[in-house]
Amino acid sequence: MLTNGGGSVAVGAAALGAAEAVAALGGVSLVDAVARLMADTAPIPVVEATVALTGRHEKRVSRFTAGAGVVALAAAAVAAPSRLRDPAVVVLGVAGAALASRPAYRSGWAAAGAVAAAGVLAAGSRLCPTRGLGMATWASAGLGLLVAARSARRDHERRYEETIRRVGPVGALGLAPEDGFEGEPGLSPLVTAGHRFYVADVNPRPPRVDPDRWRLSITGMVAHPLRLTLTELIVDAVEFDAVMVCVHNRAGQRRVGNARWTGVPLADLLRHAMPESGATRLVTRAVDGYTISLPVPPLRSGELEGYLVVGMNGRPLDPAHGFPARVFVPGLYGQYTGVKWLSELQLTDDSHTDYWWRRGWTPEPIRVQPHARIDAAVAGQAGTVVTGVAWAPPEGVAAVEVSVGQGEWRPTELAAELAPTAWRRWRTTLDLPPGKHTVRARAVANSGRVQSGDRKPPYPSGPSGFHAVTVSV
Ligand SMILES: Nc1nc2c(c(=O)[nH]1)N[C@H]1C(S)=C(S)[C@@H](COP(=O)(O)O)O[C@H]1N2
Ligand SMILES: [Mo]
Numbered sequence: 001m002l003t004n005g006g007g008s009v010a011v012g013a014a015a016l017g018a019a020e021a022v023a024a025l026g027g028v029s030l031v032d033a034v035a036r037l038m039a040d041t042a043p044i045p046v047v048e049a050t051v052a053l054t055g056r057h058e059k060r061v062s063r064f065t066a067g068a069g070v071v072a073l074a075a076a077a078v079a080a081p082s083r084l085r086d087p088a089v090v091v092l093g094v095a096g097a098a099l100a101s102r103p104a105y106r107s108g109w110a111a112a113g114a115v116a117a118a119g120v121l122a123a124g125s126r127l128c129p130t131r132g133l134g135m136a137t138w139a140s141a142g143l144g145l146l147v148a149a150r151s152a153r154r155d156h157e158r159r160y161e162e163t164i165r166r167v168g169p170v171g172a173l174g175l176a177p178e179d180g181f182e183g184e185p186g187l188s189p190l191v192t193a194g195h196r197f198y199v200a201d202v203n204p205r206p207p208r209v210d211p212d213r214w215r216l217s218i219t220g221m222v223a224h225p226l227r228l229t230l231t232e233l234i235v236d237a238v239e240f241d242a243v244m245v246c247v248h249n250r251a252g253q254r255r256v257g258n259a260r261w262t263g264v265p266l267a268d269l270l271r272h273a274m275p276e277s278g279a280t281r282l283v284t285r286a287v288d289g290y291t292i293s294l295p296v297p298p299l300r301s302g303e304l305e306g307y308l309v310v311g312m313n314g315r316p317l318d319p320a321h322g323f324p325a326r327v328f329v330p331g332l333y334g335q336y337t338g339v340k341w342l343s344e345l346q347l348t349d350d351s352h353t354d355y356w357w358r359r360g361w362t363p364e365p366i367r368v369q370p371h372a373r374i375d376a377a378v379a380g381q382a383g384t385v386v387t388g389v390a391w392a393p394p395e396g397v398a399a400v401e402v403s404v405g406q407g408e409w410r411p412t413e414l415a416a417e418l419a420p421t422a423w424r425r426w427r428t429t430l431d432l433p434p435g436k437h438t439v440r441a442r443a444v445a446n447s448g449r450v451q452s453g454d455r456k457p458p459y460p461s462g463p464s465g466f467h468a469v470t471v472s473v
Helices: 005-025 031-042 044-079 082-099 108-126 130-167 230-234 268-272 298-299
Strands: 216-220 226-228 238-245 256-265 282-288 291-295 307-314 327-328 342-348 371-380 383-391 398-403 423-430 436-445 467-472
Touching: 005 044, 005 108, 005 130, 031 044, 031 082, 031 108, 044 082, 044 108, 044 298, 082 108, 082 423, 216 268, 226 307, 230 307, 256 383, 268 298, 268 307, 268 342, 282 298, 291 298, 291 327, 327 342, 371 467, 383 436, 383 467, 398 423
Parallel strands: 216 342
Antiparallel strands: 216 226, 238 256, 256 307, 282 291, 282 342, 307 327, 371 383, 371 436, 383 423, 398 436, 436 467
């Protein structure tokens, strides 16, 4: 039977719907597996451009692209000359099932979804609609299945959130911390709420972990391997305030958040596990097949103070922020600080290679640069009030300065310091004549490090540059 382009796309959409509906029975998605494959294999310039262009919509854009790609491949198979059609459908089905079985997505349901999609394609390519009613039927079947899949996945997500809630409070965010700058219009809150906190990782959707079955293993070159439950870790945890910054956070951006974390000091865990003398790297391994490794000597000496984190702002970690546990070393960018959805801490030697090193990022942990962000510049009767947040973890912010036009740097007023590792809010009132002005800000760290104004992109060693805003008076 002759097929037209629209008919093939309609059958492709029905196949995608079938895949997603079957996968959703297990709360997963074949599109997610494809999107993750794209993230894992895209060349670095493509990754960097995507991060820069899509911003907060990154994950939605990648899922949409993956879904469209699946439909296009399916449609191409249906539209192929008849002797190639069946082999093409079989290849797609097998490739989809293989992809869905990758470690990060190991799920029978997603693999079954790929098989179901191949079945729909095989049937559809025989009955392929040419126009009108037939096409509309296939397309709306696809759409209906996608909607059903979405609602089934949401049910899984809701049940998962219920499970997390049952873990109970973690830490005690009794009184909200204050720094004296409460109520300043436009200024970021001192503590970033979990649902407001930026999310950055290679997964289209957060992996789910059963807290009752989860164990943290400390393995590899240690005299005393450990296996700990979430409850045991929560009991030993302490609280600390710290800012987490993504290495992709360019001047003025919001891939950064400040929270009160609950975690067990890594130095304590290492002391219990007793690393062998040749154990130079601590590999933090995650359920999504991602690793970040940290140098062991500075973690043991306290030069780098790291934590195995089990709570954020008084609660268990959100799914997106790594429930049940993650590793965080304040002062290192997110990409170097340790993984979310931690499964294992493995002590090893320097032969280990991390996820991003293979893609050209430097192996040395990149330190967070001092940075001042301008949140608001409001012209009023008494002058122009400029406010923002600044960070220089781990040593803390000594000063924030602003400059108008290309003028000299002037000091600003700093709020009380929550912790040197946290961000610090600042404000100043400028007396500006009517007209347009450019205001820049810079941070100075307690160690004397001064924020660099040299504008650099994130790749390959971290971004720099001043944040500047234009104010009309
Ligand atoms: N398992 C895992 N952990 C990960 C990542 C990831 O892709 N997978 N991304 C890292 C990066 S690049 C950053 S910036 C932080 C972001 O943490 P957040 O989403 O809680 O802000 O997680 C880090 N940990
Ligand atoms: Mo990141």
